[in-house]
Amino acid sequence: MQMDSYLDTASWIWTSDAFGLNPSSYSIAIGLFTRLLGLIYLIAYIPFLFQICGLIGKDGILPITSYLEFIKSRAGNKRFYYVPTLLWLHASDKALLFLIWSGIVLGVLLMCGVFPPIILLLLYLTHLSLTSAGQDFLSFGWETFLMEMTVCLILLQTTHPFNGFGWICLNFLLLRFHVMAGASKLLSRDKAWANLTALSYHYLTQPLPNTAAYYFHKLPSWFHKVSAFLMFYIELIVPLAIISPPEIRLFVFVQLVALQIGIWFTGNLSYLNYLTVVICTILLHNRYLEPIFGPQIATTPSSEIWYMIVSTLGAFLLFLQVTSFLYPFFRWSFTRRILNAVNSFHIAYPHGIFAVMTTKRYEIVVEGSHDGQEWQEYHFFFKPGDLSHRPKRVAPYQPRLDWQAWFLPFASFHSEHWFQQFLLKLLEGKPEVIKLLKHNPFKEKPPLYVRALIYDYEFTTCQEKAETGNWWKRKLMGQFSPLLQLGNRHKNSPWA
Numbered sequence: 001m002q003m004d005s006y007l008d009t010a011s012w013i014w015t016s017d018a019f020g021l022n023p024s025s026y027s028i029a030i031g032l033f034t035r036l037l038g039l040i041y042l043i044a045y046i047p048f049l050f051q052i053c054g055l056i057g058k059d060g061i062l063p064i065t066s067y068l069e070f071i072k073s074r075a076g077n078k079r080f081y082y083v084p085t086l087l088w089l090h091a092s093d094k095a096l097l098f099l100i101w102s103g104i105v106l107g108v109l110l111m112c113g114v115f116p117p118i119i120l121l122l123l124y125l126t127h128l129s130l131t132s133a134g135q136d137f138l139s140f141g142w143e144t145f146l147m148e149m150t151v152c153l154i155l156l157q158t159t160h161p162f163n164g165f166g167w168i169c170l171n172f173l174l175l176r177f178h179v180m181a182g183a184s185k186l187l188s189r190d191k192a193w194a195n196l197t198a199l200s201y202h203y204l205t206q207p208l209p210n211t212a213a214y215y216f217h218k219l220p221s222w223f224h225k226v227s228a229f230l231m232f233y234i235e236l237i238v239p240l241a242i243i244s245p246p247e248i249r250l251f252v253f254v255q256l257v258a259l260q261i262g263i264w265f266t267g268n269l270s271y272l273n274y275l276t277v278v279i280c281t282i283l284l285h286n287r288y289l290e291p292i293f294g295p296q297i298a299t300t301p302s303s304e305i306w307y308m309i310v311s312t313l314g315a316f317l318l319f320l321q322v323t324s325f326l327y328p329f330f331r332w333s334f335t336r337r338i339l340n341a342v343n344s345f346h347i348a349y350p351h352g353i354f355a356v357m358t359t360k361r362y363e364i365v366v367e368g369s370h371d372g373q374e375w376q377e378y379h380f381f382f383k384p385g386d387l388s389h390r391p392k393r394v395a396p397y398q399p400r401l402d403w404q405a406w407f408l409p410f411a412s413f414h415s416e417h418w419f420q421q422f423l424l425k426l427l428e429g430k431p432e433v434i435k436l437l438k439h440n441p442f443k444e445k446p447p448l449y450v451r452a453l454i455y456d457y458e459f460t461t462c463q464e465k466a467e468t469g470n471w472w473k474r475k476l477m478g479q480f481s482p483l484l485q486l487g488n489r490h491k492n493s494p495w496a
Helices: 002-015 023-050 052-056 064-082 093-111 116-133 141-157 164-187 199-205 211-216 221-241 246-265 272-283 286-293 304-326 333-345 400-406 417-428 462-468
Strands: 361-369 437-439 449-459 472-479
Touching (some): 023 093, 052 093, 064 116, 116 141, 141 164, 141 304, 164 272, 164 304, 246 286, 304 333, 361 417, 400 417
């Protein structure tokens, strides 16, 4: 009798709407989320068509062939484990573009609802292949976030009715992503976050500000402190209510989406805000979506054996997610070993963005010269350079070279291999790399010399902008790189 009581209670928890654990009550949201995820892949992959060859192609900044050869020489047969990519089969520029076009086509098929489990699996393999081979240029958190969503959705969509463990993994991922975003800021012990002044700097120092950020930066300090407090509330407290009845989950949806809209309005975080809004749709109960999309059609149940196999995989994934969630709080050695073992597959990664707030904006400005006396600047498409260049909205497009350049001031020139290679490509005049820049002052022939200077950038005041037309002002801080030229003609050249 007591066992029957336990089973009845467990069954009620799983099948009722009191805790949001019954995926059948969210079947419309799951279908909507699946199609929207296809749109996200489309948004993520189309920009690669214009960038991938210049970034990791044969004549790109970090050629993938050289990278894979290096991994093979160091890892041997284990290379497939450390760098799981289909590009081991062929790593030419055509293979890269084939991978990109495959992602685009698969994204369209997912949007159309064609065989979701199979298409999702192929999308995961495609994005895993690209991310594993992308080196610095595909090392951003939203790549992993996208793959984690995809894996959860594969488990969820593989059975009928929708798999319960896949559903829990997806909800827990949403909770984990937000809570870790807030917790990482506190765990870093950064004073700017602790005293709620971080947003006084954020609008200026974020990777790619937009026009709204220029004006938000000028708002009073009390506004920034209130904004930071609300952000912590939404990231740390609100997600805890995800395991709740439909009415509360709807309230959670509204607040999480509102946070993403605010971040989107004042910044350019690639497709991250769009991706986060898309996963938030799983919070919407059928009762709220049926008036728009109509009732769901019943499907034939999967076999019990298949359901148990998928549930076992789902339970293992949930274990990995919980381990990833606990690791920043409890850095046990065995949890680190577990996460390291699956790290290359991007299925349970500790999240957290802007954990430490930068309070100054340092920009690296690249210059070239034919004689070492008269210097001309290269201009990036979106990162600050030209003082009169208005900070613009670019998201969900991600100019990955511009983004990577934002990290340069946090390290030394000699530790940034990709930047050294970038300057080398400028000296060689490689067209694939030149296309990644907005302005090349050396169209006739490449410069004999290049150098990189570091500047302290600030927004102009409204009065200064009215008088000069400039959105930025800057002060030279010094030289970031030595004077460089090809071959052995300069003793400081890293290529000597």
